[in-house]
Amino acid sequence: MKLTSFLERSRTVAGPGFSRWMVPPAALCVHLCIGQAYAYSVFNLPMTRLIGINESAPDDWKLTQLGWIFSLAIFFLGVSSAVFGRWVEEGGPRKAMFTAACCWAGGFFISAIGVSIHQLWLLYLGYGVLGGIALGIGYISPVSTLIKWFPDRPGMATGMAIMGFGGGAFIASPLSVWLMGKFTTSTHIGVMETFVVLGVVYFIFMIVGSIIVRVPPPDWKPEGYVAPVQATKMITRNNVYVYDALKTPQFWLIWVVLCVNTTAGIGVLGQASAMSQEMFPGRITPIAAAGLVGLMSLFNMGGRFAWASVSDFIGRKNTYFVFMVLGLLLYCAIPHTGSVGSITLFVACFCIIISMYGGGFSTVPAYLRDMFGTQYVGAIHGMLLTAWSAAGIFGPVMVNYIRAYNIAHDVPKAQAYNTTMYIMAGLFVLGFICNLLVKAVHSRYHMKSENEMSAMAGKTVGNAAGA
Amino acid sequence: MENTNYKRTTTLQLVLAWGFVGIPLVFGVLKTLANAMRLFQ
Numbered sequence: 001m002k003l004t005s006f007l008e009r010s011r012t013v014a015g016p017g018f019s020r021w022m023v024p025p026a027a028l029c030v031h032l033c034i035g036q037a038y039a040y041s042v043f044n045l046p047m048t049r050l051i052g053i054n055e056s057a058p059d060d061w062k063l064t065q066l067g068w069i070f071s072l073a074i075f076f077l078g079v080s081s082a083v084f085g086r087w088v089e090e091g092g093p094r095k096a097m098f099t100a101a102c103c104w105a106g107g108f109f110i111s112a113i114g115v116s117i118h119q120l121w122l123l124y125l126g127y128g129v130l131g132g133i134a135l136g137i138g139y140i141s142p143v144s145t146l147i148k149w150f151p152d153r154p155g156m157a158t159g160m161a162i163m164g165f166g167g168g169a170f171i172a173s174p175l176s177v178w179l180m181g182k183f184t185t186s187t188h189i190g191v192m193e194t195f196v197v198l199g200v201v202y203f204i205f206m207i208v209g210s211i212i213v214r215v216p217p218p219d220w221k222p223e224g225y226v227a228p229v230q231a232t233k234m235i236t237r238n239n240v241y242v243y244d245a246l247k248t249p250q251f252w253l254i255w256v257v258l259c260v261n262t263t264a265g266i267g268v269l270g271q272a273s274a275m276s277q278e279m280f281p282g283r284i285t286p287i288a289a290a291g292l293v294g295l296m297s298l299f300n301m302g303g304r305f306a307w308a309s310v311s312d313f314i315g316r317k318n319t320y321f322v323f324m325v326l327g328l329l330l331y332c333a334i335p336h337t338g339s340v341g342s343i344t345l346f347v348a349c350f351c352i353i354i355s356m357y358g359g360g361f362s363t364v365p366a367y368l369r370d371m372f373g374t375q376y377v378g379a380i381h382g383m384l385l386t387a388w389s390a391a392g393i394f395g396p397v398m399v400n401y402i403r404a405y406n407i408a409h410d411v412p413k414a415q416a417y418n419t420t421m422y423i424m425a426g427l428f429v430l431g432f433i434c435n436l437l438v439k440a441v442h443s444r445y446h447m448k449s450e451n452e453m454s455a456m457a458g459k460t461v462g463n464a465a466g467a
Numbered sequence: 468m469e470n471t472n473y474k475r476t477t478t479l480q481l482v483l484a485w486g487f488v489g490i491p492l493v494f495g496v497l498k499t500l501a502n503a504m505r506l507f508q
Contacts, residue, residue, distance in 0.1 A: 297499055
């Protein structure tokens, strides 16, 4: 059997008797692997000592140089999901997952060569560019497939996969540290070997996912599921073509909502450790702060599944209303937790905020499906992920620069984050308004069926003849 | 080319597929939970 034939979409159409519950593990095979991106920072410090071994030598890479690897990967995640979204949708999930596996493993192998010969540009190319492309393709493909398999519970289904993206770091972080420990000697840091092993393991995992994955046959419905005869106001039964979706205000409103939610989440996620120690000096130690980061990661992952599942019952728009209102209240409350010295309240606020950050990612594919239909949801989702790339810049920049500005103007460290918290709260007001403005997509954007097209053609001919 | 693989999914296949992804995930979650407990020590 030829590989190209095996990867074809038509070869992945499920036969009778195939259980749709095989698809979430296939999706998780990919998402758990690419979720490693969240744990990439474990390599940063070891890579600053590749030459000096015990401490950085003058020729060793700097943390600022290494920081670009992750930024590039997230940038290419957004770009590739937007550029390849339509190809992913039309080529089918197996081809996309196979491509993502090759790019992801290839990225690790190129990075390993880069570490071996100490050429940083190879890491930019390998993990940054190639890995980023794998992130984009690998992220959207399983999500779009799951939406088609679970028309009755799209939120829960996509929540399961995107939960895997959040959980990937839990596996990658201890695994990478353990591998580096095994390969490190007194004269060598074992980053290169760790990259090779991870590349092989991830490739196998992702290939297993691509073998398991199936798409439902046309007009397939789950047993006992009856699609609503009349489309509800906020859930369409029509489809919108990917490039037409970009012309709708709904797409851009949801883009802003996702960007706001992600900016707020990323802003505190990266700074939680430092922020907690500065707001509670002497009470939260560096070890306890590391525990807080771990706890937040668990809420980030759990929120992806929990909020997306909740959205199946209360609706996507209402779920985002909860995010915006609760986010506003919690961000306003954080400075007060510092002033009253309540660590419990502080931790609770952060954990809920981070659960909504994860929930924002996992609920949005189902929101898009409600607005634009299932046919091009993967491609439209890909376009929307540019909001993530934008938030990846806004969030950390806002937190870091506003803190630096406050400290430069003699604001005590414990209060240096207050302004940022209030600005984040303000962002949620913007998100709330945008979410409020989301209405059903106008019928002029709906894709026409073949019958409708012929009827329209007939009408046009008739009008022309009558004219 | 149409798919001709019309085999019914067995319970064993489901258990294997979920175990393949579930076991590493549970391992990672437990490890993270153990680290997170430091916050309360």
